[in-house]
Amino acid sequence: MSDEVLVTDADGILEVTINRPEQRNAMTKAAAEAIAEAMDRLDAEPALRCAILTGAGGTFCAGMDLKGFLKGELPVAGERGFGGLTSWTPKKPVIAAVDGHALAGGLELAIACDLVVANVNARFGIPEVKRGLVAGGGGVVHLPRLLPRQLAMELALTGDPITAQRAYDLGLVNRVTDGPAIAAARELAATIAANGPLAVAASKGIVRDSWLWPADEINTLQAPYIAHVFVSEDAREGARAFAEKRKPNWQGR
Known part of the structure; x- marks a missing residue:
């Protein structure tokens, strides 16, 4: 360096x-x-x-x-x-x-x-x-x-x-x-x-890459960015933490 x-x-x-x-x-x-x-x-x-x-x-x-x-x-x-x-x-x-x-x-x-x-x-x-x-x-x-x-x-x-x-x-x-x-x-x-790292990375990717996506293909093109997020341990942890009124313990997976 x-x-x-x-x-x-x-x-x-x-x-x-x-x-x-x-x-x-x-x-x-x-x-x-x-x-x-x-x-x-x-x-x-x-x-x-x-x-x-x-x-x-x-x-x-x-x-x-x-x-x-x-x-x-x-x-x-x-x-x-x-x-x-x-x-x-x-x-x-x-x-x-x-x-x-x-x-x-x-x-x-x-x-x-x-x-x-x-x-x-x-x-x-x-x-x-x-x-x-x-x-x-x-x-x-x-x-x-x-x-x-x-x-x-x-x-x-x-x-x-x-x-x-x-x-x-x-x-x-x-x-x-x-x-x-x-x-x-x-x-x-x-x-x-403080937010879920998988969700943050996916959100950044979509905001940057979707600039010229055709309107009728948005859902299809977005799917690869978010599919793993919704089935992740972090997604379940986020829901549990909300229900239990505590801060999430993110694992990045």
Whole structure:
């Protein structure tokens, strides 16, 4: 694991911190590979229920390390894309905790996560056109699906950022906080981690994959995601815990 990314865990939550604060956490290939490795760990360890991705030093990620780019380096991890996360997703949820700037690849990394929590002073944008580049890590593809088309077009063509509050009002951000984003992200992660892990993973998979499912095939396509959940030990435990007015003891099976 590269020292450009710090990984800790507590109470079922994996925290992954981009650790290049002097470079505003600009992404390198080593950091991208370390994030991908951390996400593999998230899926591999049953005790881990959720992950938080954040940045050290008061900023999330300012995008690609341009010095590395000039040397021919791309901050991707194989087929997993920018930051090791923009072209795939782990089975378990990932929350972006955004302080400061989430710009260029940083914004693409944030929206590649399943949920976004931001400090009120955070800014989101894809300024690639200001450098003669294109937001090719998912920005120009996914933003028109997440925002009104005209606003996505404005972000792509002007390169100007929007505030965290504006992003929240448009549904790009789940929660805005006056304090550090990591604190609010931990609260959200704890809520998720308290739920049935099989049900959480299935729900995430359906929400992500059903984007273009034909309406008349939804039930058929959804079935493989949920069939094992309804016959699981966790499903029975959830019902028993409700009847007995206690917290469930999830087994993940």
